Amino acid sequence: MDVLADILDTTRFSGVLLAQLRSSRPDWGCGIDPLPTAGFHLVAEGVCWLRTAGRPPLRLVPGDVVLLPRGAHHELVGAPDAEAVRYADLEAAHPPGRGGVLDLGGDGPVVRIVCGKFTYEGEAGQHPVLAALPEIIHVPGLSADAELQGTIRLIAAETSGRRPGAQALATRLTDVLFVQVVRAWLELLDGEDGGSHGEEVGPSWLTALRDPRIGSALSLMHDEPQRSWTVEGLARAVTMSRPAFARQFKELVGSSPLAYLARLRIDRAARMLRDTDELVSDIAQAVGYTSEFAFSRAFSRQHGIAPGRYRRRAPVPLGA
Template sequence: MDVLTDVLAAAKIGGVLTSHLRADAPWGFRLDQVPFAAFHAVTRGECWLRRPDAEPLRLVAGDIVLLPMGGGHALASDPSGPLVSYDDILKASGASMPGAYVELAGAGPRTRLICGAYPYEDSVAHPVLAVLPPVLHLPADRSREHGALSATLEMLAAELDGGRPGARTVVDRLVDVLFVHIVREWLDSHAEQRASWLAALRDPPIATAISHLHGDPGRAWTVDELALTAGLSRAAFARRFTALVGEAPLAYLTRWRMGLAAQRLRTTGEPVAVIARSVGYASEFAFSRAFSRCHGMPPGRYRSTHRPATPE
């Protein structure tokens, strides 16, 4: 069971290219409180990432930054110059997202940027994104050391420049792949950090227990049974799981069940009672209460709110 893939799918973390920029200094734009994870990759030149209450971060060709929880930020040719709204830039250029190609004319050095977004269902994505720092900066030298990450970025840039048939599909897939490589690289370089859900996946006993939970979420698991799968005593397992994952085993199971239920409500027409049973609830009423506590609304309203509109 690939637990990370499982969570990315349930959280509906899917990347989309938002823009491909060619900017000649001086330039600067701000993105106001984006409600998704965002990434920016510099393929030529250099620029500055600017955030409220943080020192500007210089980025050079080959650098990648991921902002896991989004938030307001800016990119500019210098660390302190004026900024304009990116929405205004799009309107002025006549471009539209996703995938806008934007040129910012100036007399100074040229920078090229690839920018993208990763929308997600917050309650399910939490274990992946909440454990990452507000800004995950992968300098060019680290990207090159992580060969797959550097190769993915090169292929992404080549597809954007090539104009070949099917490029849109290839770009979208590569943006997804880029996210996984970024998370992998961060996990590999922070293996010493033990108190996070991602670090738990590197701990064989706890990773085994999590894999069992994901593989059979409808089972009436007990802490004793999970401890047995991990090869630990009940007390040792409960302490270790909570320390690594950040919540108790059965609390994690409940949140995972609610994430799976939300995914099925969004993507299938199955009756609520069927979905309830699939995630371990014999009573539709008990399931509805648990779902409402997690998602802030009952299953029926969640489905009507989140299902895509049916074409007439």
């Protein structure tokens, strides 16, 4: 089981193109308010700077991608000390044209930035992938692998013209872009700054995927969450002793194996409640609970609401 793919599918994680910023002025600046979900910027043309609280300005060049997993307030500017105007005010003064391009004008070198966000079902700030990432991930386009460079070039090209289906194609590519950026970040973790402004990263299931045996254990749980897994059984499956497995799992993932399994089961059940008409008792059994009462209690503990009420109040995707 591909753990990352399973979690993205369970939460209906998908990308949305918001707008393009275009400017030929050296003194332009755009302030972007906090989002309840992740946002991203792809520099299609020109050079600009990213400013965020507590960090020095970050220079961005064509092909660079910046992901802000928790939608932190930030500013995109034409120079490190340029004044930033709130995006809403810029939009009012320069109504976006075709393709959602907000053109700030000017007669200097062109800067074009493709902006987007990601939506998902669940509680704000609780997405399993986004919560495992640092506040900022910067992937320099020139150092990215060939597959990511290809996606970047294709999004930049599709958002620059008026070919049939361009917007739809570029939007669908944002899902690919997210996975490739996360991959690139994982591969850079042992590098100089991990692609994240030197920010320390704590233990999580996502970084634990780099460990062959703990990653295999996570895959087993995602493949069969309904199975009556025990710590000893998981340890045996990945050829480790029980004490060593329990200790290493906690160190790398940040929770015990059975606590991780319990959350996985409830997340899977939440998707089934949203997507199917199956009885609550059948869903409870499908995710590994022998008692509907025990399932309802565990579900309410995690979501603060009973399964039946959760189904009736099917959550609106975050960031929608």
